[in-house]
Amino acid sequence: MTAALILALAAQPAAAAASPRTIQIGIVQQAQQLMVVPEAHYTLVEPSGVRWEVEPGREYRVLPLNLRQVRFGPWEVPADSRLEPKDGGGTVKVSGSRYRGTLIVRAVSDGTLSLVDEVGMEDYLPGVLAEEMEPDWPLEALKAQAVVARTFAYYNLNRFRSEGFDLGPDTRSQVYKGVGRENENVRKAVSSTKDEVLGFDGKLLGVYYHSCCGGHTTSPRSVWGKWIEVPRPLKGVKDRYCHHCPQSRxxxxxxxxxxxxxxxxxxxxxxxxxxxxxxxxxxxxxxxxxxxxxxxxxxxxxxxxxxxxxxxxxxxxxxxxxxxxxxxxxxxxSGMGHGVGLCQWGARYQAEFGRNYEGILSYYFPGSVLSVVTDE
Structure with a gap:
């Protein structure tokens, strides 16, 4: 996404986006071949604009030919060709996982393939939530997770741009396996917090989250040895809720x-x-x-x-x-994970005890501002 991000107080109405906000996730790297099954009407679009209609439900084998070309089923097409949904919806199955958005096929210098999922931010997030937090957890905990995951994604855009995408599909970024584990609870958590992020001092806050803090969250400086000056919302807080988690001992x-x-x-x-x-x-x-x-x-x-x-x-x-x-x-x-930012088990029990997602976020990121992202 190239549009500049501006923070506005969440109490104000969110400005309409000037263009769709998309993010590129490197869902497959260094593949010798791929098996792709469009589950709706898709079009394979070459960089020149040449278009090929693909059949819903048909399995297509994708192979690297050289740095400039790949074979997609019966066609030899340039690398960076895009598999685009005709009506903006539908999913594509890749190696057992199903993805929304547009898939970009790239050839890599080592003779392998990479596959990038270009998807709207709000369509990406349900897949993240379903992997990073249990989908049947309380809605307010999932809403807090949605805000933190969205903030993390925007803050880390272009982190892997040298590899041809914004974020990875694993714990180097956020775990993302497409739509597989999504449910209505997860989708509601994302839609009801649409465009909401955490800010501090007029900028996006560099947030983190983990499973269970063991009674006190810690500073990113302690874990990664960075942040010359850690912002107040990330200094760590005492947590009296996470002792319910299975990894408390x-x-x-x-x-x-x-x-x-x-x-x-x-x-x-x-x-x-x-x-x-x-x-x-x-x-x-x-x-x-x-x-x-x-x-x-x-x-x-x-x-x-x-x-x-x-x-x-x-x-x-x-x-x-x-x-x-x-x-x-x-x-x-005691605890599980690096201990920085949102404690997921603590968030779960705060939600079960009646605290809403705004309160959960204030608890783990004191001094942060719940904001909305708008396009400049």
Whole structure:
């Protein structure tokens, strides 16, 4: 989307968009081939304007020919050809997932294909919500998530422009698998917050969200080491609601051998671990580094430590206890995810206790302004 974004107070009526707001999602990268099934009337449009009518329900095989051409079913067409819905609606099935919008087929320098879904922002968001939050959760929690997801998308437009799209379909951006898990609850959450975003100091706020904070959200500086000055809405808040989440307490055990293998470049020459302890914590209680003792002391960055051991088991850096076992280390932790911004489980229980989405957003982003996006 090239239109400039302006923030206006949500209490004012949203200005009509001068042009459709679209976003490009790189839904497939480095594919050797693709199987595409239009589920409505679509047209394959070459960059020159040449048009080919495709049949609804027919499966088309897409193959790379070279950097300039691809084969789409029976046709050889230039790369960057577009599969456009004739009436603006309908879906296309790609590898089992269904997508709205226009699909752009691109050839990549390594001889593979990429596929980009160019879709309206408000049509993109239901697919995000259905993957990032449970679709049957309370509506007010989903509405809060919709505002945060929309703000994240606008704030991060063009993040992957060097790769030919705005955002990815995974946790590098926001998880997006098309329309598969959408339901009426999700669609209502998006439509009832149409164009609403969070702002601060007259600009879009760089928001984040996660599953469960473990009792206190933290600052992006603690997690990513950036933001020379963290804006007030992102400094972190105490959360008395998320203790209901299933990950409010968890344990993870790692054998000494697995820890040493994961950190082999940092603990060279170490054949055993005498002990492991928490080093520094941030103000919210998240661990910033660990200390490993064996023939001396080694300080290990906590984010790198978690990444190497695997975030699926090492659910967060809110570590409550470290227990030495006979052949390994047991961690007792709280929460799940990086802990910055909206706590989804906290939002769920706030909604169940009667708080509306505006209140939920104010709770997790104090000082932010609920605004609308308009075109300049």
């Amino acid at each position: 968890w344990t993870a055990y790692f054998a000494d051998a697995d820890i040493m293998a994961a950190l082999t470049d940092q603990i060279l020459g170490t054949t055993s671990i005498d002990s492991l302890a928490v080093g520094k914590r941030d103000s919210a209680g998240f661990v910033e580094d660990f200390r490993i003792y064996s023939r001396g002391r080694v300080k290990v960055d906590a984010k790198d430590f978690r990444k190497r051991l695997g975030p699926k088991d090492f659910k967060s850096l809110k570590i409550l206890r470290v227990i030495r076992r006979s052949k390994g280390i047991e961690f007792v932790g």
